[in-house]
Amino acid sequence: MTDRDPFAEGERAARDNIPAEANPYSNGSDEHALWAAGHERIAGAIEASESEGR
Numbered sequence: 630m631t632d633r634d635p636f637a638e639g640e641r642a643a644r645d646n647i648p649a650e651a652n653p654y655s656n657g658s659d660e661h662a663l664w665a666a667g668h669e670r671i672a673g674a675i676e677a678s679e680s681e682g683r
Contacts, residue, residue: 635660639667643675 635654642651642664649668654661 633660635663636667639664639669640671641667643668643671 639652643649649665649672652661652664652668654664
């Protein structure tokens with residue numbers, strides 16, 4: 630049995646430039662929400678640093 634961490638998977642996807650629309654979990658599920666939150670955390674940080682010229 631593999632313990633999957635949807636939040637960490639979402640973070641990894643954002644780092645790999647995978648769009649949020651590629652969320653592999655069923656819409657409305659807890660996993661979908663966690664994956665989206667992880668993705669947004671990283672994507673938001675990337676956008677912020679780009680807008681600051683880094």
